[in-house]
Amino acid sequence: MAKILDGKAISASIKEGIRVRVQELEAIYGQRPALAVVIVGSDPASCSYVHSKVAAAEYLGIHNLQVELPETASEQEVLDAIRSLNENRNVDGILVQLPLPRGIDEEKVIEAVSYEKDVDGFHPMNVAHLWMGGKNMKPCTPKGIMRLLDESGIEISGRRAVVVGRSNIVGKPVAKLLLDRNATVTIAHSRSADLGAVTREADILVSAVGRPGMITADMIKPGAVVIDVGTTRGEDGKLHGDVDFEAAREVAGWITPVPGGVGPMTIAMLMENTLECFIERMTGEKAGIVK
Ligand code: GUN
Numbered sequence: 001m002a003k004i005l006d007g008k009a010i011s012a013s014i015k016e017g018i019r020v021r022v023q024e025l026e027a028i029y030g031q032r033p034a035l036a037v038v039i040v041g042s043d044p045a046s047c048s049y050v051h052s053k054v055a056a057a058e059y060l061g062i063h064n065l066q067v068e069l070p071e072t073a074s075e076q077e078v079l080d081a082i083r084s085l086n087e088n089r090n091v092d093g094i095l096v097q098l099p100l101p102r103g104i105d106e107e108k109v110i111e112a113v114s115y116e117k118d119v120d121g122f123h124p125m126n127v128a129h130l131w132m133g134g135k136n137m138k139p140c141t142p143k144g145i146m147r148l149l150d151e152s153g154i155e156i157s158g159r160r161a162v163v164v165g166r167s168n169i170v171g172k173p174v175a176k177l178l179l180d181r182n183a184t185v186t187i188a189h190s191r192s193a194d195l196g197a198v199t200r201e202a203d204i205l206v207s208a209v210g211r212p213g214m215i216t217a218d219m220i221k222p223g224a225v226v227i228d229v230g231t232t233r234g235e236d237g238k239l240h241g242d243v244d245f246e247a248a249r250e251v252a253g254w255i256t257p258v259p260g261g262v263g264p265m266t267i268a269m270l271m272e273n274t275l276e277c278f279i280e281r282m283t284g285e286k287a288g289i290v291k
Contacts, residue, residue, distance in 0.1 A: 036093065041100075133180060141269075164199065
């Protein structure tokens with residue numbers, strides 16, 4: 001029976017560290033970090049994610065500024081809102097919740113966010129630094145996955161890692177972070193031939209597709225570490241991962257639950273990125289928390 005990678009518990013201890021640090025920094029600088037969250041429209045999944053991010057910020061004593069624009073907002077209105085946050089000297093981090101409504105150019109919006117305030121790590125400058133191996137803002141979910149592995153004492157170096165999914169938010173960046181830690185990395189996707197043969201090679205399997213049940217127990221190497229990034233809300237109102245959890249836990253060595261695995265780690269990393277931006281604003285130096 002697989003051991004559980006408990007993202008909820010690990011993220012709680014990371015957040016506790018951030019909460020204390022925020023208080024210490026406030027005593028020194030008389031200010032707290034501030035995170036601006038921009039949401040356009042009212043997609044239920046996006047609203048729920050934003051709610052969790054804002055609640056975490058509030059709990060940690062991080063100021064939060066929510067900018068809500070209607071579904072009908074024009075691209076220019078979104079860009080104007082971002083420009084005003086870029087220019088606001090009291091805002092440390094800016095996050096634009098994705099996806100954006102149709103008709104708004106996502107790339108243009110991501111590029112509009114000042115890369116120094118880009119707590120998502122999506123700006124081309126941060127993406128470039130990620131691939132060059134620099135000390136940049138790392139995207140939250142990939143960073144959270146690496147922290148989950150590290151905090152659980154899982155060896156990465158020299159092991160075979162397979163990432164299923166090639167998104168800019170998770171698949172591609174987590175593959176690079178695993179590569180940086182000397183894993184031998186394969187990126188598979190919906191068009192990969194004989195996906196099971198590929199995933200069965202994995203000592204560390206990361207699935208970030210968003211298709212419930214697509215990773216079945218027979219696709220998992222016995223003893224493998226299984227990281228499930230999928231979060232699809234079912235008709236039952238519950239969140240479902242990509243992995244057939246009950247069967248997979250009989251085969252895997254370690255496994256993340258959904259919910260309570262990767263999701264809370266993403267939020268903790270967003271808070272950490274915001275804290276890093278704040279420390280940089282206060283000291284003019286990189287915080288060096290980035291792992
Ligand atoms: N939509 C799904 N995941 C994310 C994320 O990590 N950041 C933002 N901004 N939007 C998302």
